[in-house]
Amino acid sequence: MVNIERVEAIPVSIPLNHPYKDANRIETHSRDVVVKVTASGGAVGWGGGSPRSFPTGETQASAIKVLGDHLLPLLEGKDPFEIESIHLEMEAAIPFHYAPKSAIDCALYDLQGRILDTPVYNLLGGKIRGEMPSFDILPLESPEKTAEIALAAQAEGTKAFKVKMNRDVKTSVARVRAVRDxxxxxxxxxxxxxSSWTPKLAISVCSMIEEYDVTxxxxxxPGHDLDGMExxxxxxxxxxxxxxxxxxxxxxDLMRRRAADVVNIKVNREGGLLPSKKAAALAEANGIEGLCGSVIQGALIDAAAAHLFASTPVIVYNESGKAPAWHDMDIVTGFRVENGMVKVPEGPGLGVEIDEKALRRFTSSD
Ligand SMILES: [Mg+2]
Incomplete structure (x- = not known):
């Protein structure tokens, strides 16, 4: 039997090549946590999580503390294949804190894949697709600037856009029109x-943008307003x-009430690949479509998302896989986006390799 011998948590901050702005914040870095799991026999697995102050109240510092105080000690001596049992123990140790749990879950899948010499998608049901386009995120800029960014992205192969909107409805609608044109x-x-509208305002904006063929x-x-969503x-x-x-x-509750037509499944926020597969099953059972989501994150987390969309039929939209566009350098190699298509990594485990030099360079806890 294989045992987990050693676990480490590392804060990683990778600078973005341009600042990112949406209705709630401006970001300058991916601020991830990375977990390294070493098994008896020497196999190593790596996984990442990206703690978000909005909407889950997590930070890089809180994630590192939760990992060190509550989660990593649970892993030592465990069988890395007993991932259901490890999730149960993590939930019992401390509820919430999805990003650190995701980092552990993804590191365990990476380790399993490396031990078995197979890609992680083969541990999640097998591959139904090898690539997906990714929405390019268009930030809260003026309509003219947003259209310019969209055109430049399209020239590089982008096939789909997600346009950010906020309470400034007039400018937001003009931004959608400019991008469509x-x-x-x-x-x-x-x-x-x-989360920036009220239910009535949302219905009115939906009717305003209908003519621009918004999918x-x-x-x-706001997330908690399930009555409003319904x-x-x-x-x-x-x-x-x-x-x-x-x-x-x-x-x-959201899915039981069918209070959405599409659910954004983020490996990072659901607590890892195993909970993400369960969320996808819940969506499928309720006739809801899935979107493979991402936040501002490094390619180690994007790689996990790619294995999720590779193996999950209910996921028909994707926004993950943008780390190569957002960062000039990353802590992993082997994650590819070509002509707007995010490629599912094909090597063992998550299929990407840690660049130790880059990892040292971007290790930080700011
Ligand atoms: Mg969103």
């Missing part, structure tokens, strides 16, 4: 309000997406 009729557009409106109202979903023609409402403590 610039990108042409064939390009898929979704929008994301990041989905994500998170029109009301909007029942009273609009456009698909309504849930993102902040997909916290593990909200998602069961």
């Amino acid at each position: 610039a990108a042409g009729g064939e390009t898929m557009l979704v929008v994301d309000a990041n 989905m409106v994500e998170q029109p109202v 009301f909007i979903t029942r009273n609009t023609r456009v698909r309504i997406g849930a993102d902040e409402s997909m916290r593990p403590d909200y998602m069961t």
